[in-house]
Amino acid sequence: MLQIAIIVGSTRQHRLADRVAQWVERAARDMEGWHVTVLDLKDMQLPLYHDETLPAAMHGTYANEKVAAWSHAINKAEAFLILSPEYNHSVPAPLKNALDWLYPEWADKPAGIIGYSSSPIGGARAIEHLRTILGTLGVATVKTALTIGRAQDVISEDGVCKDDTLNSVLRTEFDQVDAWGKAFSCLHTEK
Numbered sequence: 001m002l003q004i005a006i007i008v009g010s011t012r013q014h015r016l017a018d019r020v021a022q023w024v025e026r027a028a029r030d031m032e033g034w035h036v037t038v039l040d041l042k043d044m045q046l047p048l049y050h051d052e053t054l055p056a057a058m059h060g061t062y063a064n065e066k067v068a069a070w071s072h073a074i075n076k077a078e079a080f081l082i083l084s085p086e087y088n089h090s091v092p093a094p095l096k097n098a099l100d101w102l103y104p105e106w107a108d109k110p111a112g113i114i115g116y117s118s119s120p121i122g123g124a125r126a127i128e129h130l131r132t133i134l135g136t137l138g139v140a141t142v143k144t145a146l147t148i149g150r151a152q153d154v155i156s157e158d159g160v161c162k163d164d165t166l167n168s169v170l171r172t173e174f175d176q177v178d179a180w181g182k183a184f185s186c187l188h189t190e191k
């Protein structure tokens with residue numbers, strides 16, 4: 001089974017992320033050969049990055065138990081689906097913070113980004129920033145990145161999306177993550 005982690009990048013109360021995450025999780029659980037885990041940054045409660053030692057020099061050991069749990073979860077994953085809203089034309093701070101905390105855990109794994117926002121932009125600018133950040137961490141982002149504009153209008157509160165194009169593009173993105181996830185799996189020794 002390919003270990004897929006869905007990372008929910010918003011920590012707000014009453015967030016749009018809840019409906020996007022339900023929709024993505026349900027579709028991901030329908031994928032054959034995927035074992036899906038949801039990593040919700042709201043639950044992870046990571047501290048703001050403050051460590052004296054650079055993440056690249058931590059070798060995966062962390063004194064803070066929440067960071068250690070985050071490290072363990074990311075280590076276990078073989079591929080990511082990253083849900084990101086757009087805040088001020090970029091990545092939300094909690095997501096950037098969660099990415100910054102770790103280093104070797106990310107390497108040589110693929111990711112599909114699912115961007116969304118309440119405006120028609122659909123997180124497009126956040127997605128491009130995320131691609132750069134993830135590339136620095138050794139995460140390869142697949143070509144397709146879904147942009148969900150006016151997410152409040154296209155996904156219901158219980159995570160149902162009736163837009164055929166969005167459902168079809170999501171499936172295309174999943175197939176790309178699946179192909180790269182399988183291809184990259186020979187690079188990981190730790191699970």
Ligand SMILES: Cc1cc2nc3c(=O)[nH]c(=O)nc-3n(C[C@H](O)[C@H](O)[C@H](O)COP(=O)(O)O)c2cc1C
Pocket residue numbers: 010011012014015016017018085086087088089090116117118119120121122123
């Ligand atoms: C701090 C902040 C900055 C925002 N900046 C943008 C933006 O640059 N572009 C955009 O399309 N929406 C922007 N929005 C609106 C978000 O798309 C909207 O609040 C959405 O619900 C965020 O997702 P979330 O509820 O899952 O956190 C911003 C929202 C916040 C809270």
